[in-house]
Amino acid sequence: MRLLRVAQRVERELGTRLKERWGLNNAQFDVLARVGAAEGIVQQRLADSLLVTKGNVAQLLDRMEKRGLIERRPEGRTNRLYLTEEGRYLFAEVVPGHESLIDERLSVLSKEEQRQLSAILRKLDRSLYGEPPAG
Amino acid sequence: MRLLRVAQRVERELGTRLKERWGLNNAQFDVLARVGAAEGIVQQRLADSLLVTKGNVAQLLDRMEKRGLIERRPEGRTNRLYLTEEGRYLFAEVVPGHESLIDERLSVLSKEEQRQLSAILRKLDRSLYGEPPAG
DNA sequence: CGATTGAAGTTTAGTACTAAACTTTAAAGA
DNA sequence: TCTTTAAAGTTTAGTACTAAACTTCAATCG
Numbered sequence: 001m002r003l004l005r006v007a008q009r010v011e012r013e014l015g016t017r018l019k020e021r022w023g024l025n026n027a028q029f030d031v032l033a034r035v036g037a038a039e040g041i042v043q044q045r046l047a048d049s050l051l052v053t054k055g056n057v058a059q060l061l062d063r064m065e066k067r068g069l070i071e072r073r074p075e076g077r078t079n080r081l082y083l084t085e086e087g088r089y090l091f092a093e094v095v096p097g098h099e100s101l102i103d104e105r106l107s108v109l110s111k112e113e114q115r116q117l118s119a120i121l122r123k124l125d126r127s128l129y130g131e132p133p134a135g
Numbered sequence: 136m137r138l139l140r141v142a143q144r145v146e147r148e149l150g151t152r153l154k155e156r157w158g159l160n161n162a163q164f165d166v167l168a169r170v171g172a173a174e175g176i177v178q179q180r181l182a183d184s185l186l187v188t189k190g191n192v193a194q195l196l197d198r199m200e201k202r203g204l205i206e207r208r209p210e211g212r213t214n215r216l217y218l219t220e221e222g223r224y225l226f227a228e229v230v231p232g233h234e235s236l237i238d239e240r241l242s243v244l245s246k247e248e249q250r251q252l253s254a255i256l257r258k259l260d261r262s263l264y265g266e267p268p269a270g
Numbered sequence: 271c272g273a274t275t276g277a278a279g280t281t282t283a284g285t286a287c288t289a290a291a292c293t294t295t296a297a298a299g300a
Numbered sequence: 301t302c303t304t305t306a307a308a309g310t311t312t313a314g315t316a317c318t319a320a321a322c323t324t325c326a327a328t329c330g
Contacts, residue, residue, distance in 0.1 A: 007142030
């Protein structure tokens, strides 16, 4: 299925760029972007929004905490997540660059095609989310 | 980017189905499908066509060979790959079921939308393949 | 020939990810 | 109040994947 191939290519390219420029990988970027956009988020919610397991998030955060990008603040039985100074700096640097790269890649499509793609993906997304796997 | 999210969801669902029904994961399915479609293919070519490294393929084949799905036949300095009896059986079982599942998921889209999606992805794919990452 | 080169394959170290077991703790119920 | 339950988080074992080092061997060059 071409969808998967294209997504894989895009992800690979984004990953290479991230690693070269900022020493991040895709997973770490996702965490940085999400926490940056919703500081105070709790680990389980972060995992949900990234479509990964909480175990995975726990491990990722261990590394990112060691690198000084993220801070866990325990609160009751949860951990609230915040960017550190360095994390905040990186967030401001990386996210806009990343988005402009995506725009650049999408620029081979006409405005109309971009609109169509967006509509189709939204429909697919909703359908996949709404209907749990029938079998 | 929604493209990545949708692809991730699709892949997850396909993976769950594959694992439940046939004890395969996505990577193994890819290998099975590719080798089944092009028996005699060499490891490096297989890696290229799956967009992964040859190291990864070597490891995957180790497992699949142990499970009796695939056979390596050394030839000069290359290994040609073939399905075993069991691999051939699985190939015949799995690939059609997999495709019908994809069709099912795509059925929320109209014919026209499917056509548009296909055209757009082809365009993106070609663009990503043709232009090496500019920076 | 024998040495060099380079392609194919394997191995190794490290990260990402999952599933599942385990730990901790807030909250609900007896 | 004490017990039970369940949610959040951590840990563990196993697969997938990459990059890079290493091995093997065919072909080419001296």
